[in-house]
């Protein structure tokens with residue numbers, strides 16, 4: 544049996560989780576103080592997900608870079624591909640906060656959106 548250790552980030556309590564695995568299967572989760580921790584531990588052990596934040600180049604904007612983030616979580620193993628897709632993009636000012644910059648980034652079903660307004664220069 545394998546044990547994986549995580550800190551639950553579903554709330555500020557930060558419970559220390561121990562997830563016991565047999566192969567790819569979760570057999571026991573310890574240390575959680577609520578159900579959210581159980582869900583988090585299971586997800587983290589089997590298929591961890593993350594939000595991604597980065598910047599894209601802006602043409603004609605007040606600043607040369609626009610901060611962006613994924614509207615939802617994506618599989619952790621795809622972070623590099625998402626960052627490469629973001630790096631390949633250039634947007635034209637003006638841009639509004641929450642405007643979709645890359646729809647369905649690399650087929651994940653998650654959009655990359657602007658985290659702030661970017662007015663024209």
Ligand code: SF4
Pocket residue numbers: 551552553554555556557558574575576577578579580581583
């Ligand atoms: S297990 Fe529950 S109480 Fe503990 S950090 Fe996660 S969400 Fe918070």
